[in-house]
Amino acid sequence: MPTPTIEKRRKFSKMRRGYLLWFLILLGLDYIVPYTLLKNVPRIYGSFLFYIIWSLITIVSIFAIFIRWRD
Amino acid sequence: MQIHTVYTLLAVIIWIIVGTLIAVVARKGLGKGLSEYFIANRKIGGFVSALTYSATTYSAFMMIGLAGFAYKGGVGALGFELTYLAGLMLVVFFGPRFWLVGKKFGYVTPSQLLSDRYQNKGVAFIAALLCLIFLIPYSAVQLMGVAYLMEVLSSGGIPFIVGLLVAIIIAIVWAWIAGMRSVAWTDSLQALVMIITATTITFFVIYKGFGGFGGFFNKLELNYSQWLTLPGPGFFSFKVYLGLTLPWFFFSISNPQVSQRLFIPKSMRALKQMCGGFLIFGFVYTVITVLWGFSARLLCPDLSVADKASPALLALPLVPTVLGLIAMVAIMAAAISTIDSIMLSLSSIFAKDIYQNVKTEVKEERVLWVGKFIIPVIGVTAFFFARARFGLISTLSVASSAGLLMMVPTIIGAFLWRRGTAAGAIASMTVGAIITATMYITKWYPLGHWPGVWGGIMCSLVFIGVSLLTRPPRKRAEEFIDYLDKTLVEKNAL
Numbered sequence: 001m002p003t004p005t006i007e008k009r010r011k012f013s014k015m016r017r018g019y020l021l022w023f024l025i026l027l028g029l030d031y032i033v034p035y036t037l038l039k040n041v042p043r044i045y046g047s048f049l050f051y052i053i054w055s056l057i058t059i060v061s062i063f064a065i066f067i068r069w070r071d
Numbered sequence: 072m073q074i075h076t077v078y079t080l081l082a083v084i085i086w087i088i089v090g091t092l093i094a095v096v097a098r099k100g101l102g103k104g105l106s107e108y109f110i111a112n113r114k115i116g117g118f119v120s121a122l123t124y125s126a127t128t129y130s131a132f133m134m135i136g137l138a139g140f141a142y143k144g145g146v147g148a149l150g151f152e153l154t155y156l157a158g159l160m161l162v163v164f165f166g167p168r169f170w171l172v173g174k175k176f177g178y179v180t181p182s183q184l185l186s187d188r189y190q191n192k193g194v195a196f197i198a199a200l201l202c203l204i205f206l207i208p209y210s211a212v213q214l215m216g217v218a219y220l221m222e223v224l225s226s227g228g229i230p231f232i233v234g235l236l237v238a239i240i241i242a243i244v245w246a247w248i249a250g251m252r253s254v255a256w257t258d259s260l261q262a263l264v265m266i267i268t269a270t271t272i273t274f275f276v277i278y279k280g281f282g283g284f285g286g287f288f289n290k291l292e293l294n295y296s297q298w299l300t301l302p303g304p305g306f307f308s309f310k311v312y313l314g315l316t317l318p319w320f321f322f323s324i325s326n327p328q329v330s331q332r333l334f335i336p337k338s339m340r341a342l343k344q345m346c347g348g349f350l351i352f353g354f355v356y357t358v359i360t361v362l363w364g365f366s367a368r369l370l371c372p373d374l375s376v377a378d379k380a381s382p383a384l385l386a387l388p389l390v391p392t393v394l395g396l397i398a399m400v401a402i403m404a405a406a407i408s409t410i411d412s413i414m415l416s417l418s419s420i421f422a423k424d425i426y427q428n429v430k431t432e433v434k435e436e437r438v439l440w441v442g443k444f445i446i447p448v449i450g451v452t453a454f455f456f457a458r459a460r461f462g463l464i465s466t467l468s469v470a471s472s473a474g475l476l477m478m479v480p481t482i483i484g485a486f487l488w489r490r491g492t493a494a495g496a497i498a499s500m501t502v503g504a505i506i507t508a509t510m511y512i513t514k515w516y517p518l519g520h521w522p523g524v525w526g527g528i529m530c531s532l533v534f535i536g537v538s539l540l541t542r543p544p545r546k547r548a549e550e551f552i553d554y555l556d557k558t559l560v561e562k563n564a565l
Contacts, residue, residue, distance in 0.1 A: 008560050016164075016565045023160045027320075030154055034146075034301040035309055042296030044288045047146045052358070055153040058160070059350050065163040066346045068563045069339045 076228025094253035108250035109419040117341035121348025126258035126408035139377035141364025145298030147307025155319040167564040169333035190544035191493030195424035205471040211456035246411040261404035268401035314521025318472035325475040328416040470511040473523030477503030480534035495538030503530025
């Protein structure tokens with residue numbers, strides 16, 4: 001029977017992998033979307049708005065991790 | 072707008088007096104010892120940590136270089152800088168690790184951490200050398216930016232050399248007075264000046280020049296629609312975008328003046344506030360700076376050099392003299408807050424990772440004395456580099472983020488890979504830095520990809536390959552990583 005700490009470590013390791021995957025997806029979108037889907041959208045709601053929304057989603061994802069830190 | 076020399080000087084003098092007073096007040100709390108001087112004894116609160124982190128990270132590059140990128144290349148500038156901000160993804164993983172081992176093992180510099188983890192002084196020596204080679208030219212270019220700006224805005228009244236002298240003396244004095252304390256406190260003032268000024272001027276120009284955001288965006292879509300796409304007018308090809316963003320994404324852990332700040336918060340709560348504060352600051356400052364560049368595109372469309380976008384915008388009749396002066400101080404603040412942080416960081420690296428490694432039996436007071444002595448030496452070196460205006464200086468400055476990227480496999484390996492070795496670290500940093508610097512100097516970009524991309528691939532492969540062929544410091548690796556595994560769970564950090 002694993003101790004609570006070991007169980008927690010496993011949970012953290014799983015979360016770490018989950019966030020890593022999510023961040024890789026976000027970075028992939030950053031490089032792909034403006035050069036493909038939005039390449040021919042010369043409007044403010046094209047790449048400009050994409051980067052703003054992409055950045056806000058990234059910031060919220062980062063907040064979700066560090067907001068849990070405790071002393 | 073013709074800004075008179077006297078007004079320019081007056082604005083600079085007021086800023087110097089206020090900053091110096093803050094630095095002197097910061098000295099009152101100064102205790103003894105290396106850790107106290109270089110990392111404020113790990114006792115900085117969340118608010119000041121966030122502001123010093125922001126001011127150190129964002130240099131004069133933002134209002135000069137990034138605005139120029141937006142002017143020349145369009146919306147790719149926004150993507151580039153926001154990708155850099157997204158590099159905080161690394162801080163939420165590595166920030167608590169830096170902070171925890173820093174506290175546990177008493178590290179003052181990031182290269183000291185690497186040297187202890189890999190149990191080899193050569194690792195610290197090579198890491199320190201990379202920092203000195205790439206960051207002194209970077210500081211020199213920042214100094215040149217300040218001097219040019221003062222010269223232009225005073226219509227030649229303040230010569231280039233005087234601007235250089237003023238900038239370097241302020242940076243040395245503010246760093247020297249109370250080390251990290253004076254740097255962090257003056258950085259806080261400068262960060263506030265930077266963000267408030269940039270926001271005020273951008274809103275002012277957009278409302279005064281275009282009648283509001285609606286008019287601004289309409290005009291942009293109508294006249295410069297290509298600037299709203301990628302690759303846009305041509306500058307931001309995919310390879311350029313990748314070459315620029317890759318080193319900058321890793322900036323938060325590769326640049327010592329920034330990663331050393333992961334040692335300074337007084338608690339996990341302060342570290343948390345530092346991350347949150349920086350994210351908000353960075354997002355606002357980036358968007359504002361890009362809008363500034365776009366405004367210059369619309370209002371001053373015929374500039375031959377994109378880096379003149381900001382000075383040209385500030386020189387327009389619609390910008391009142393007082394705002395122009397405050398903007399000049401804000402750009403100087405951005406440069407100085409980066410230069411003094413780099414000087415302090417490099418002096419701690421020189422004292423701890425070079426001097427103390429050579430003279431092992433030396434007392435802490437002596438190491439601190441060497442560190443303090445080296446601050447003006449680094450400053451004077453940067454001053455002479457800036458004065459000489461060597462072409463190589465700007466090349467090394469551009470190469471700085473890519474050059475420091477070569478430390479990243481060694482840093483990540485220290486925290487996550489027990490099998491990493493000192494030989495792997497030394498070989499990786501050396502090979503990566505030589506490849507990157509050579510490519511930048513010879514301008515040889517195989518398959519069109521930038522040196523940071525090739526150097527990054529090579530140094531990662533060398534780190535893994537050489538580490539697998541050599542013996543790791545198992546005992547230290549286990550102590551280090553096991554401590555982190557255990558403590559991170561307690562701190563609820565991933």
